[in-house]
Each structure stands twice: as C-alpha cells, then as structure tokens.
Amino acid sequence: MIKLQNIKKSFGDRTVLYDISAEFLPGKCNLIIGSSGSGKTVLMKLLVGLFTPDSGQILYHGDDMVQMSREERKELRQQIGMLFQGSALFDSMTVEQNVMFPLDMFTKDSYATKLKRVNEVLDRVNLKDTNKKYPAEISGGMKKRVGIARAIVLNPQYLFCDEPNSGLDPQTSMVIDKLIKDLTVEFNTTTIINTHDMNSVMEIGDNILYMYQGYKQWTGTKEDIIFSTDEKLNSFIFASEFLQDAKNMRMLEMTGKYPGQTPPTNA
Numbered sequence: 001m002i003k004l005q006n007i008k009k010s011f012g013d014r015t016v017l018y019d020i021s022a023e024f025l026p027g028k029c030n031l032i033i034g035s036s037g038s039g040k041t042v043l044m045k046l047l048v049g050l051f052t053p054d055s056g057q058i059l060y061h062g063d064d065m066v067q068m069s070r071e072e073r074k075e076l077r078q079q080i081g082m083l084f085q086g087s088a089l090f091d092s093m094t095v096e097q098n099v100m101f102p103l104d105m106f107t108k109d110s111y112a113t114k115l116k117r118v119n120e121v122l123d124r125v126n127l128k129d130t131n132k133k134y135p136a137e138i139s140g141g142m143k144k145r146v147g148i149a150r151a152i153v154l155n156p157q158y159l160f161c162d163e164p165n166s167g168l169d170p171q172t173s174m175v176i177d178k179l180i181k182d183l184t185v186e187f188n189t190t191t192i193i194n195t196h197d198m199n200s201v202m203e204i205g206d207n208i209l210y211m212y213q214g215y216k217q218w219t220g221t222k223e224d225i226i227f228s229t230d231e232k233l234n235s236f237i238f239a240s241e242f243l244q245d246a247k248n249m250r251m252l253e254m255t256g257k258y259p260g261q262t263p264p265t266n267a
C-alpha cells in the first residue's frame, strides 16, 4: 500500500498541490483523474520520486520515501514498474531487448535466465513470437503490451501507468485495461493509473482519486461515482448528455430506479 499524508507542492510562489492525503491499495486499480492542469502528473512524479514534496509524507508500506537514503530509494525503485505515455520503447532495440533492459540494469542474471523471464512476460501479455521485431514493425496496442511486459519484468509490487490508453482505439483500450486489471489482481500489485479515459474509470476504477485545481476533490469507487452528488465530479465525468444517460441507465440497473424516482413498491 502507498499512503500520502498532507502532501504540498509548489513551483516558485505557485502552489500546485494542496494538502493531499490518499491511499493506494494493493490488488486494486487506483485511478487518478481530473482535468488538464489539476495536478495529476505532478502527483505521479512525486510518487515515483522524480519530484520532492515541500511538506508531507509518501509512505511505501509505512516507510517515508522522502526520508529514504539513496540505497533505500534504489531498492524501492526496483519494486516499481512504469508504463509511460506512448510506451517509450527504444526504437533501435528489438522487443526482446526492450523487455530485457530492466533485467540488464538491475540484475546480474545470466543471459539464459533473463531470456527465460522475458519470454514468460511476453507470453503473459500475449506477445509470443515478437522477440525479434522492432517497435516500428508492431501496432500501437502491441507497443503498449511490450511496455507492460517491460514494466512487470522485475515482478514489481507497484505499477504506475501514465495515460495507458492514449492513442489507442476504444477496443484496444479495453484490451489494455483488462490486461492491467488482470495483472494487478494476479500479482496483488498496487497499480496507479493516471487517465483521461472515462471508459477506464467505469470499467477498472476500483479506487478513484479526483483532483480539482490541486485539491483532492473526491475519492470513491466506480460504483460510488454513479451515486455521487459532487457537482464538480459530475460535470467532469458525465460531461455530455450521452454520458449522463449512461449514468442514469447504470443507476437503473443497480437500483431499479432512475435518479429522482421513488423506489418501486412491488419489490
């Protein structure tokens, strides 16, 4: 589990995060959502140690990352897998070399051991027989899966995904979401996903943090969202009439009534 306690972050005299406290749970897809400029990326960068907070604690299993020594941070870094926006594969390396990269960096395993592990994770993300291909030779969805294979190759306890669906069509996005969700449950990973994708929110949002202008505005599950009366959250998530209708239909499915309707008397 990762716990944030009273995190504050400013750049110069401009505060961009105000007193954020939150919990990110193991075995769950923890989503950070919010409009552009609300502070999601700064929060992610604080969580992985790329920024330091002005005050507050970032607790990994109770240990404050801010107070960790260089050695302790290096150890923690090995427990963190990252899926970057746009996959961030090395274009001059094959799929196999891309996925092997963290093993080269962080282990002293033999080539045979590393290759075995690479093949295991490629198999797990349904990318058998792509070892010798270059990123330019595979589709966007396959690149994401290579990115996921690279992120999980060290068997991390924590998985960070920055906009995992950016640039993907809706169907491929759902495949990627399902893969991330399945891996999270399978390995009990604390998965943190920065997303703009409302479909992901409704499909895999086990634990959602909604940011608004640097503040934690709302937290809850994808089920809670349906019943939320938070106006800022509602106008962000259910921005269109179509989405508002979808919300009402979901509420009907879950409760047997439309919003504002009295419950059925024949229940």
Ligand SMILES: Nc1ncnc2c1ncn2[C@@H]1O[C@H](COP(=O)(O)OP(=O)(O)OP(=O)(O)O)[C@@H](O)[C@H]1O
Pocket: 011, 016, 034, 035, 036, 037, 038, 039, 040, 041, 042, 043
């Ligand atoms: N390195 C930086 N120096 C100064 N200001 C920054 C820096 N990084 C981010 N900010 C500011 O912090 C605020 C929050 O930015 P952030 O990138 O976290 O937003 P976001 O919610 O991730 O937006 P988007 O969805 O567009 O990626 C913005 O006003 C941004 O200009």
